[in-house]
Amino acid sequence: MQQNLTIKNIIFDFGGVVMDxxxxxxxxxxxxxxxxxxxxxxxxxxxxxxxxxxxxxxxxxxxxxxxxxxxxxxxxxxxxxxxxxxxLRADIPENVEVLRKLQHSDYELFGLTNWSAETFPYALENYDFFDIFEGKIVVSGTEKLIKPDPKIWHVLLERYNLKAEESVFIDDNPKNIEVAKSLGFATVHIIEEINLEKELKSLGLIF
CATH class of the missing domain: 1.10.150 (DNA polymerase; domain 1)
Known part of the structure; x- marks a missing residue:
């Protein structure tokens, strides 16, 4: 079991992670x-x-x-x-519950999403858990960059002065997970049988 006690930042993809x-x-x-x-x-x-x-x-x-x-x-x-x-059917409640728990932790929370700049505002307006990120979200449609292009991770790192090795990245797309790993992120690959809270705790996170 991988242990990483230096994690300071948790970065969420949205579609397939917190949105269905x-x-x-x-x-x-x-x-x-x-x-x-x-x-x-x-x-x-x-x-x-x-x-x-x-x-x-x-x-x-x-x-x-x-x-x-x-x-x-x-x-x-x-x-x-x-x-x-x-x-956009609904949120994914078990993962949103984890996000809400993390809101009261010492970790910084960020979003990194492939999403049209025209449709993302609808999600922001209709799902209050996005407020937890306090605007610290990088949207592909706004940046004109899209995962798995490594450049979009660099936008996130530079904009918020983050270090990949102090961050865990959560996504449902294996290509995105592969790139994030190559950049030095700890990762959680969301698949159907994954328990997000358990996976984060296995990386040494406490919340």
Whole structure:
């Protein structure tokens, strides 16, 4: 079991860690046809396309680009961001509970998220636990950088004068975890069976 008693900072990814977002929450009823829905999400409104909006491209520009490529899917593509809030189902309560416990600890809390600058304000306004971060959040869409590009971690480190070796990074994406490790962060990879509080305590955190 890895012990690290020098941790001062805890950095949270948001989607898949404290927020449950999935386009299927909207499109399942929209299509009422799982095969067609999965085709659309794999080949038309795919992750790579959505990631460009997270990187800073506007939702309208991203939509128009894809409509030009796939005019037969125009209605569905326009529905994507028009119904984005319905894809943000809820928070992930067990991990938000850990975040709330950490609020009263001696650790500094930060966010590092791949999220469109246009849609992130909705989450801020509708989920009060984001206030715990006191604005110390790096958003990919604002920075025009996106994980797993190491540059976005350097933005966080430099902006808040942090050291990677004094920080633990929490994310559900294995590529992001791999990069964070290479930069010197302790990491917690969120998968379904992981208990976040237990994992943090195994790193020597006390809260």
């Amino acid at each position: 977002w999935n386009p299927r929450y909207f499109f399942k009823d929209y299509f009422n046809d799982d095969e067609r829905m999965e085709y659309f999400l794999k080949y038309i409104a795919h992750d790579e396309w959505n990631a460009e909006q997270d990187r800073g491209r506007s939702l309208s520009e991203g939509t128009e680009i894809q409509v030009q490529k796939f005019p037969e899917w125009e209605k569905e593509l326009r529905a994507y961001y028009d119904n984005w809030t319905r894809m």
